[in-house]
Amino acid sequence: MLNKTYQFTSLKEIFAKANEVKSGDQLAGIAAIDAQERLAAKHLLSELTLADIRNHPIIPPEEDEVSKVIEESINEKIYQSIANWTVAELREYLLSHETSRYEIERIRRGLTSEMVAAVTKIMTNLDLIQAASKIEVVTTCNYSVGQKGTLAGRAQPNHPTDSIKGIQASLYEALSFGVGDAVIGINPVIDSAESVKRILEMTREVIDRFNIPTQNCVLAHVTTQMKAILNGAPSDMLFQSLAGTQAGNEAFGINVSLLDEADDLIKKEGTAPGPNLWYFETGQGSELSSDSHHGVDQLTLEARCYGLAKKYKPFIVNTVVGFIGPEYLYDSKQVIRAGLEDHFMGKLQGIPMGVDVCYTNHMKADQNDMENLAVLLGSAGVNFLIGVPMADDCMLNYQSTSFHDIATVREVLGYKPSPDFEKWLEKIGLMNHGRLTDLAGDPTIFLT
The missing domain is CATH 1.10.220.70 (lyase)
Incomplete structure (x- = not known):
């Protein structure tokens, strides 16, 4: 050459x-x-x-x-x-x-x-x-997501002190924009069974009170979630971060044997009928950060994460594409490329793939770059995106997509929420003929 x-x-x-x-x-x-x-x-x-x-x-x-x-x-x-x-x-x-x-x-x-x-x-x-x-991956926990022509959203109403009222207020805002059909999923500050149980009980109460067709999850370590479930916590699915090597997963405090045990538990003690009862998160570079990459490039290791996830027939999976930082994805060009790679590699392996379109503040990227990626992923048929208030996660200290960003991508590309969720939105007056109404963005409708 x-x-x-x-x-x-x-x-x-x-x-x-x-x-x-x-x-x-x-x-x-x-x-x-x-x-x-x-x-x-x-x-x-x-x-x-x-x-x-x-x-x-x-x-x-x-x-x-x-x-x-x-x-x-x-x-x-x-x-x-x-x-x-x-x-x-x-x-x-x-x-x-x-x-x-x-x-x-x-x-x-x-x-x-x-x-x-x-x-x-x-x-x-x-x-x-x-x-x-071209690829459609439809999965079911309580309700189904992933249908062609739909774009689901994970409501991520995190709070820096795990305040139940604070989480609830943020959740109402997400719902008012039509976000939450993929999952109501909270990252807890306190990784304890008691805290996880309190959050799950609150989200279950909100789901039941308003008859919301969705599912709940708290993104603590899988062992913490298992303890909470054994103590009676109402969890629809289990969550865990995955790596593409055995050593990388050991750095996360997991192995296949533990995942098998957890899989058996959620099938027996979880509150959703399933059959898809797992939520996994991944992201290029995690193996390098724990010195468990075996000299293999980060894209290949990411593909292997989906090969492992496939064993457990997950409900949803997402790459947290720009969360680790510029050491692994330096700028917006690399983040955009990685987001498209991860989505494709997951879908090709039969994974119900979403993306946390995100970046850290010390990376050479900004919100416009993330909006570009969100539209590209929407064109690629991504199953779901992450929604946080004003695109700024006040607990994890990173930038993602907002509730109204997801609503906008749906409108621009002609997508709808998941079918059961859309019917619910229409029933409570937040959506009409596939478009949000004037009530959208007003969380106080859930306080009356």
Whole structure:
């Protein structure tokens, strides 16, 4: 290439150097040195077969339980039918107007997370939007989300002291903008079973009092939630952050055995019929921050998070795309790229994918950048976005999308809330014929 020869010593190196520019990969010392080397790696990656990728595991299953979960999930018959495809051929298949969502749903059962990561690396942003927009992943907890033509919202009414009244006030504002159909999900300041139970009881009381077709969750550590549920807390689903390696998950204080135990508990003691009873969060760079990345690039590790999540048939999953900071995604360009990558990789693996369109204040990004990404993700068919008051989370100290941002993206792109939630909004006068009414944004309607 340009009269220069490039040599790569391993599949892991090819994967890392074929990745788009990410400050996390540069920090780890595994990124391409320049655009020419990146292009050479992409070209070589595009010519590899899916069998090449499976036969040369980046992290062997005997060394990592996440790899084992991914390997055991493969449908061998489907895999054999596509094993000789090159990564470039997989890309062409996904983008072809002749390929239906049903055909994508079939072949994904033969794909490993690393194959998904590989095709992502040779796709443009518009490729990622187009391919993801074909895929519909509908899940059910108390109610269903993910239908084509809908955009759900997670109400995130966090409070810096876990004040029940403060959380409730913020929740009423979210509902008044039509946000909360994905989940009413609170990040607690106090990671205790007692605090989690109080918050769950309050959200359950609000849901029951106003007959809201949604589900609740408190985003404490899974072991804390388990204790709260055993103490009688009314939780519709369990939450946990995931990493793409066994060591990364151990840094989160979890492993597959614990997740299996929690899965059994929520099925027996949770308050929702399901069958989808989990909420997972991920985000590129978490493995690097805990020194558990094994020299693997952050996009590939993120794809592996979804391979693990798939085992538990989650109700919703979202990448917190810009939350960790500029050490992993330096600026808005990298955040936008990562958001589109994560959404596509999740959807291709059958994950009900949402995105927390967010950034930290020491990153080279601003709210306009996040609004751009929100619209791009809406075009890609994202299942849900996160809503916080005025796009500013007063507890986690980061910037996300606001309640009215979600309402605006729906209006601009012609999307509706989830069907049962839309009916409820119409019943209480907040929506009429798919559009918010003049009552929208007035939380006092829930105080009368």
